[in-house]
Amino acid sequence: MSERTGVIHDIGYRPYTGPREGRWGIVAGLLRHGALSTFGFGRSARSKVLPFGLLVVTLVPAIVFVGIISFVGMDSELLNYAGYQQVTAAFVSLFVAAQAPVLFTRDLRSGAISLYLARPLGPAAFALVRWASLVLAILAFVVTPLVVMFVGGLGAGAEVRDELPRFLVALAGALLLAVLLATVGATAASLTMRRGLAIGGTIVVLIFGLGATAILQEIGREQGVEDAAAWLGLISPFVLVDAVQHGLGDAASSFETPPDNPTTAALMLLIALAAAAAALLLLVRRYRTRGSR
Amino acid sequence: MTVIQTRVLTKRYGGSKVAALDSLSIDVGEGVTGVVGANGAGKSTLIKILLGLLSPTSGDATVLGHDIRTEGEAIRTAVGYMPEHDCLPPDMRAIDFVVHMGRVSGLPPAAARERAADVLRHVGLAEERYRLMGGYSTGMKQRAKLAQALVHDPRLVMLDEPTNGLDPAAREDMLALVRRIGHDFGIPVLVTSHLLGELERISDHVVVLDAGHLLRSEATTAFTADTGHVLVEVLGEDAQSRMGQALAARGVAWQPRGQLLEIDPADAPPDALRDIVRDLAAELGLGLVRIQPQTGRLEDVFREEVPA
Structure with missing residues (x-):
């Protein structure tokens, strides 16, 4: 019989004496975790299907455009960066509607929110970090097709000189879009514990809002009140981003009545940002009350 | 050493005349301290105030020397909290969740992974930690909740009704675990329960609350002499x-x-x-x-x- 040499030690409880991260380290970690779990990372395999499925569908037009330029040899004017989100608005909206609850409704429903709020960050910072995670996830979702078009376009022989300014305007537009969509999604998803309700609410606001704005603007144009119709862009984030890109970035508009001067566009931008800030304030207040219960 | 000190701490909700906590003055030391009272006696309100999540109407309190009104962040960094109700996302594995909670409490990634595995073993979830928590029994859920309260090596843990919903055997295990935390791990414990017999056995000190009032605060031996x-x-x-x-x-x-x-x-x-x-x-x-x-x-x- 061989002699046993291994010994099992019960080392008992070991205190932790190593370094700890400060507030910003915690924020960075939570931000990263939140953005990744929006795409299903760190969750069950099934949770990855929907976000990645939508991303693939959203990429199809970009790949088709690049294919047309490469093989048919059409002009790179076809690469309409600024108008891309309006083409895929339905998919982007679905992504926001389906994934915002991952960061908000899920915490409320499972009760994990009470664990988060009892951690160093506290309610206000936690709510803002959750929102920022959603902004990052949406940004990744809407910027990926733009990057595919930009890189693909350059590969097909387009000039950096021509493409870069248009691409940058679209990137700025994408950032604004992500901020606005995340605010809508976060508001809907943090108001209810029922995922279905959050998804439905977001879809109504985003997809129906877009449709209604387009119809109302069309009516406004026919009635000859283009200036007033331009302001209707405040109803839908997609139309608003288009208006700002057109008014401030000189991009081609995808809608009927874009604002005809930069001042109107700048005012619309400010009003939209103020509305988003107010919504965020309410979000923070909801989390504060939640923590005290 | 005093870990929690409250002085005429009072909390009224809204404009209510009835106080959820009424002029509560207690000192909590090391070891296991039980807070006992019927449902609605103010146990959970006390914990929320001590975590800095709820401001008291009047009075003062310190936790580990930090003022609850101004140093909530410092308190929440040093304290582990196990709530009474469900708080586990069903679509996550216990190991991932506890690592994540360690990170949110400020542990660096490698340390969070190591400590999560450690505390899950201590609470008795060694084998089951790779399963989704949605499939856990109540006893396993309570253990996972306890693990997340310990992962960042807190200097004080507050456990709100840790034996809630457990069968007699699981209850015994949980009580033994709470006792171990207070005595073997050397972490002061504040544990609430509405069952007197439970606290009698594991606590060194017992605080008895009734409708927000302090009835008694004494060493358990004084009660059981x-x-x-x-x-x-x-x-x-x-x-x-x-x-x-x-x-x-x-x-x-x-x-x-x-x-x-x-x-x-x-x-x-x-x-x-x-x-x-x-x-x-x-x-x-x-x-x-x-x-x-x-x-x-x-x-x-x-x-x-x-x-x-």
């Missing part, structure tokens, strides 16, 4: 009343307590009393099961001090 009374159990036909009559005839005062006789020895020396009981049992032909000194029980505090 010898009351001076003697309990006697006899077996046989109509044993209790026959024994009782015989005792009364000898001038010994007694009262029934369940199947037992509770004797007030008054001034009689204990040896003499034991001899009397033994002789009476022999005379009456009753089986004498036991004669024991009666120790106090926490529930007596309620019996004596809470009007029915």
